[in-house]
Amino acid sequence: xxxxxxxxxxxxxxxxxxxxxxxxxxxxxxxxxxxxxxxxxxxxxxxxxxxxxxxxxxxxxxxxxxxxxxxxxxxxxxxxxxxxxxxxxxxxxxxxxxxxxxxxxxxxxxxxxxxxxxxxxxxxxxxxxxxxxxxxxxxxxxxxxxxxxxxxxxxxxxxxxxxxxxxxxxxxxxxxxxxxxxxxxxxxxxxxxxxxxxxxxxxxxxxxxxxxxxxxxxxxxxxxxxxxxxxxxxxxxxxxxxxxxxxxxxxxxxxxxxxxxxxxxxxxxxxxxxxxxxxxxxxxxxxxxxxxxxxxxxxxxxxxxxxxxxxxxxxxxxxxxxxxxxxxxxxxxxxxxxxxxxxxxxxxxxxxxxxxxxxxxxxxxxxx
Amino acid sequence: xxxxxxxxxxxxxxxxxxxxxxxxxxxxxxxxxxxxxxxxxxxxxxxxxxxxxxxxxxxxxxxxxxxxxxxxxxxxxxxxxxxxxxxxxxxxxxxxxxxxxxxxxxxxxxxxxxxxxxxxxxxxxxxxxxxxxxxxxxxxxxxxxxxxxxxxxxxxxxxxxxxxxxxxxxxxxxxxxxxxxxxxxxxxxxxxxxxxxxxxxxxxxxxxxxxxxxxxxxxxxxxxxxxxxxxxxxxxxxxxxxxxxxxxxxxxxxxxxxxxxxxxxxxxxxxxxxxxxxxxxxxxxxxxxxxxxxxxxxxxxxxxxxxxxxxxxxxxxxxxxxxxxxxxxxxxxxxxxxxxxxxxxxxxxxxxxxxxxxxxxxxxxxxx
Numbered sequence: 001x002x003x004x005x006x007x008x009x010x011x012x013x014x015x016x017x018x019x020x021x022x023x024x025x026x027x028x029x030x031x032x033x034x035x036x037x038x039x040x041x042x043x044x045x046x047x048x049x050x051x052x053x054x055x056x057x058x059x060x061x062x063x064x065x066x067x068x069x070x071x072x073x074x075x076x077x078x079x080x081x082x083x084x085x086x087x088x089x090x091x092x093x094x095x096x097x098x099x100x101x102x103x104x105x106x107x108x109x110x111x112x113x114x115x116x117x118x119x120x121x122x123x124x125x126x127x128x129x130x131x132x133x134x135x136x137x138x139x140x141x142x143x144x145x146x147x148x149x150x151x152x153x154x155x156x157x158x159x160x161x162x163x164x165x166x167x168x169x170x171x172x173x174x175x176x177x178x179x180x181x182x183x184x185x186x187x188x189x190x191x192x193x194x195x196x197x198x199x200x201x202x203x204x205x206x207x208x209x210x211x212x213x214x215x216x217x218x219x220x221x222x223x224x225x226x227x228x229x230x231x232x233x234x235x236x237x238x239x240x241x242x243x244x245x246x247x248x249x250x251x252x253x254x255x256x257x258x259x260x261x262x263x264x265x266x267x268x269x270x271x272x273x274x275x276x277x278x279x280x281x282x283x284x285x286x287x288x289x290x291x292x293x294x295x296x297x298x299x300x301x302x303x304x305x306x307x308x309x310x311x312x313x314x315x316x317x318x319x320x321x322x323x324x325x326x327x328x329x330x331x332x333x334x335x336x337x338x339x340x341x342x343x344x345x346x347x348x349x350x351x352x353x354x355x356x357x358x359x360x361x362x363x364x365x366x367x368x
Numbered sequence: 369x370x371x372x373x374x375x376x377x378x379x380x381x382x383x384x385x386x387x388x389x390x391x392x393x394x395x396x397x398x399x400x401x402x403x404x405x406x407x408x409x410x411x412x413x414x415x416x417x418x419x420x421x422x423x424x425x426x427x428x429x430x431x432x433x434x435x436x437x438x439x440x441x442x443x444x445x446x447x448x449x450x451x452x453x454x455x456x457x458x459x460x461x462x463x464x465x466x467x468x469x470x471x472x473x474x475x476x477x478x479x480x481x482x483x484x485x486x487x488x489x490x491x492x493x494x495x496x497x498x499x500x501x502x503x504x505x506x507x508x509x510x511x512x513x514x515x516x517x518x519x520x521x522x523x524x525x526x527x528x529x530x531x532x533x534x535x536x537x538x539x540x541x542x543x544x545x546x547x548x549x550x551x552x553x554x555x556x557x558x559x560x561x562x563x564x565x566x567x568x569x570x571x572x573x574x575x576x577x578x579x580x581x582x583x584x585x586x587x588x589x590x591x592x593x594x595x596x597x598x599x600x601x602x603x604x605x606x607x608x609x610x611x612x613x614x615x616x617x618x619x620x621x622x623x624x625x626x627x628x629x630x631x632x633x634x635x636x637x638x639x640x641x642x643x644x645x646x647x648x649x650x651x652x653x654x655x656x657x658x659x660x661x662x663x664x665x666x667x668x669x670x671x672x673x674x675x676x677x678x679x680x681x682x683x684x685x686x687x688x689x690x691x692x693x694x695x696x697x698x699x700x701x702x703x704x705x706x707x708x709x710x711x712x713x714x715x716x717x718x719x720x721x722x723x724x725x726x727x728x729x730x731x732x733x734x735x736x
Contacts, residue, residue, distance in 0.1 A: 169535060170674075170709065172674070172709050172711075175675035176678040179676060179678045179679040180678055219629075222673045222705070225673065261652070263652065283590040284587060284590060284629070284631065284632060305543070305589075305590045306540070307543035307546075307547055310540075310544040311547040311548065312548075337590070341538065
């Protein structure tokens, strides 16, 4: 297998080794939305630039991506981007409404819109070139300090956004499509899957060293609907990305799946490294029971309650010690159970990251 | 044990028998929020009356409660009221914002507010007399057709509302209290528990024949937080209501607990009829696995995805047949996995209710 580009070797490859299930000196840690509003230097950049303008400007996306890496002993960077760049590439307009989150100017209203509104022949190499440029630039700027992660939104989660048009507490309009228009829903999900696979492959070609698929809206579905409308596409994404990379003579990267609130899906998503190498858990999942359910074959990631970072330093340290002890130090990547909240203090993030390292090193020492 | 008041005997007691785990000819069914916006006759009343005005006017609450009973072959009525009548009774102002849901004029901002804002000596017999009057009036109007249910919000769910002030996708401000002010949080939860117990006892004295505790926000908590801040109060409510009723020489009524999205809590909440007789399941829970987890000792309730009612009649019938077959016809009450949505067609509700009866009768026949 060839290397994708001529990058410097990694100085800290603990995350990638944990992702592959290899022994590590300590548990690696990164945090979903680690480059985000809780950092004053992020808010500073946002004062001068629109959210999606940052995504589309490689220098800005790179700068934002590096901000948490400068501050904390994180074991990975994750490219600053958004799951909604794919609906944008397909021709939909999305803006970031202050205090409300992303809003679609014209959400999909009826199944016919799938054919008429969306560009089925989108070439992500052109439309999302800004993401790949940002990844390559950031990978060079990181200079091998830690690995760089890429990501996408899962088909069902993107479909839900494209129909709801904004955040929803029930996703009932998107779910209505699944029940009323199953065939057209599958067509949309197929289209999204194709674009997602391409987007992930291009991210890896640009320098992403691990990629995560975010199915944030998975838990809105009952298992039988998840099994029909989400799971097959999630599994297809993993196999197609790995096959495509192999066919291009590029070494496949570890792949993470995060099906938030879909507690019932753990066995299916974590059944084999032929699909996902890592399953990311939300904070409702018990570490030990989750490990029993998937066996030792895959790596688990997660899952401290994001609100735990509102606690004082001693409490965070205590909760992290519990978490790391429960998960164990092998085949485990520490993270929160979802993205970090904007009103968390940066010091709490620091405490969290350092506590993961401290307690996992101690556990490894005591195990000898 | 004495009867609470001189009401006529029940003509249809299938729900109460299923609640106690007794054999029934068919599976009883009711639906959360069955008296609601999906009914044109409800919307008609709402055009002339504010939401909380209806709650506070026994004749209107009674009329709304009876609307779905006139239309459908439901096996229970549930009094039209709201979980937020308790924060109101404690002195907080709540209004219903069109399209947004309930909004608190002044949410709790800091722990000191618990002492200064809330009336700790509230007498629900006075403050919530309108609920009990509505229950007694409705019980008489029902004339024994089906049993009448009462309900409350659980302590954690009410606390979350009182702090967030409205619906929230993360409940992060309320959860922040749990992490930053655990002692004051427990004080608030204790206060709410006391009022909830009194409110449930009074509902039973007024004529409620089964009661449900809604912990709609349970799943925002990781298990260790649920175990500290929700579960103890839920269990206390069940034991104290039952003990108080016994001490008053009133026969305890079946009690339901609904801890939405707290999949990890099933064993704890369903461990014995000494606590809850019925555990209500959201749509992410597998019927057979749920039954295995709690054993045969208690009754299960649920759990069709509310969005399934967007399907055509054949699909609803098919999904109900699956559901009833999976749950079985014993110790089971059919319901949705959460409240019915406002844009569901009344005919879909009719299909749902009749399908439960049809398929459970068929299953019972075939079992002979």
